[in-house]
Amino acid sequence: MSRKYSLAGIALLLATVVLATGCAGPSASSPDKIQRALRLDTSTSVDEYILGPTDVVQVSVWRNEDLSISVPVRPDGKISVPLVGDVRAAGRTPANLAEIIERSLAQYIREPQVSIVVTSMGSHEYSDRVRVTGAVQKPVSVPHRAGMTVLDVVLGAGGTTPFAALNKAMLYRKMNGEVVAIPVRLEDILNDGDVATNYAIRPGDILSVPERTF
Numbered sequence: 001m002s003r004k005y006s007l008a009g010i011a012l013l014l015a016t017v018v019l020a021t022g023c024a025g026p027s028a029s030s031p032d033k034i035q036r037a038l039r040l041d042t043s044t045s046v047d048e049y050i051l052g053p054t055d056v057v058q059v060s061v062w063r064n065e066d067l068s069i070s071v072p073v074r075p076d077g078k079i080s081v082p083l084v085g086d087v088r089a090a091g092r093t094p095a096n097l098a099e100i101i102e103r104s105l106a107q108y109i110r111e112p113q114v115s116i117v118v119t120s121m122g123s124h125e126y127s128d129r130v131r132v133t134g135a136v137q138k139p140v141s142v143p144h145r146a147g148m149t150v151l152d153v154v155l156g157a158g159g160t161t162p163f164a165a166l167n168k169a170m171l172y173r174k175m176n177g178e179v180v181a182i183p184v185r186l187e188d189i190l191n192d193g194d195v196a197t198n199y200a201i202r203p204g205d206i207l208s209v210p211e212r213t214f
Contacts, residue, residue, distance in 0.1 A: 054122030134209035135164035
């Protein structure tokens, strides 16, 4: 199954789970789900690029240069195409968008052939971000980069506070439409040099560090 990250999926689903667990205390997912989540590719956020606002696409109609256009995806998720008018682009792959435009153009020209090329990936930068929340010096949202680990994002947040419950940290990762909670033992990583849970970070991950309860 393709792993598609949408703006709403990351911002709403993961954030909701983090807030909920912050009130009730973190609860790890099943070992099977954790292992499957850890096997997901951590180098990219999507198997097929999903269009979103601020992306710019080149719409090319074969043998119809007057209908070809470079256009940004507007904040409402739509683009404007000659003859067709407004078409929703956000949430669709370039191939899917091309098929929709072809069907609409078929009313005006014979056997249209449309190709879509993403020339600027503005929305992808948002969906690729990694977030660190809770008992850290500076909660942050940073762009994902290849090879990023739990330790990297903790250091990027300025380290933890004196009140952090280090070995109760949780890494939240979206997998097949649900959020998997993966325990992270930060004290082992930071103080003991035990990197067993210094997991590679996947785009869209959220690391939550709770405070100790006294």
